[in-house]
Amino acid sequence: MQNREQLWLELPPMSPEAPRRLLVFLHGAGSSPEAFAPVALAWQLKFPGAQAAILQGPEAHPGGAAHDWFDTRAVAADRAERAALAAARLAQRVAVLQQSTGVDAERTVLVGFSQGATVALEMVRNRPGLAAIVVAYAGRLARPIxxxxxxxxxxxxxxxxxxxxxxxxxxxxxxxxxxxxxxxATLDIVADSGHVIDQQLIILGTTRVMQTVFRGRRRAAGDGRTLH
Incomplete structure (x- = not known):
């Protein structure tokens, strides 16, 4: 789908019988939704009932057709403000996706890489209740807690x-x-790996989400609530 501000790719669920979720992917700086599609597909294999949305950064990357979430060429002191602005705009897009798919925040997972991970973390800081889980690959906090x-x-x-x-x-x-x-929060560090999302990191990320979902189901069962 495309509008004047942003392009994104949507991947339908692989299995309509599996539990419904919304996986929102944020690529790194200088990348695109198309380049990030293999990561999204690998995640969907673990969550076949999930609708996947790979969003595109709104800023043109210097010297190419790729995109960033915020301009990294400006003064470093302003980086937190730029990340916060990108996160606010993106949170609105996620809310629209939740409404259109009928998947609520409790079943929404944000998966970001590098600059996308920083923005994903900033989103849930600025907008509580937007998503249940954030998976941040090679990310950093835009500002101190x-x-x-x-x-x-x-x-x-x-x-x-x-x-x-x-x-x-x-x-x-x-x-x-x-x-x-x-x-x-958890932290997993992969030995001998660099600034990438390889197969081992995909396995670790999906496993962490499965563990979190399972714990949530156990808590819900203890409270006598309906499980999803």
Missing amino acids: RSGERLDATVHLLHGEFDSLVPVVHAHQALRALHASGTE
Whole structure:
């Protein structure tokens, strides 16, 4: 689908009988929905009832046809503000997708890579109740966690040990900050991996989401609520 601001790809569920979910994918800087499609398809194999939406960054990447979520060429001190603006715009798009698919926030998972991961984290910070789970590959927090701030989404951080573009220290810092705020968060580091989403990272990410969903089902069963 396309409008004046943004292009995105939608992949229908592979199995209408499987539990319904909404998987929203955010590519890295200098990429596109088409380039990220193999990752989305690999995720759908694990969640065959999920509708997948691969969103496109609104900013043109310098020197090519690819896209960014926010301009990285400006002053570094303004990066948090630019990430917050991108996250606010994107949260509106996610809400529209939820309405059109009939899938609520409790069954929505945000999956971002690099700059897309940073924006995904910023989205659930600025708009509580937008999604239940965030999977952040090679990401970092756009700004420090505020005193008293706690994310209601579960956050799974995944990082390559030898990532030279977004060093793994950012993932460690994010995990410490999230845990200190009381946010449910995990960190998996893949040895000998760099700034990529390889098969091992896909397996780790989907496994973390399955574990979170299973825990949610157990809690719901204990409360006597209907399971999805």
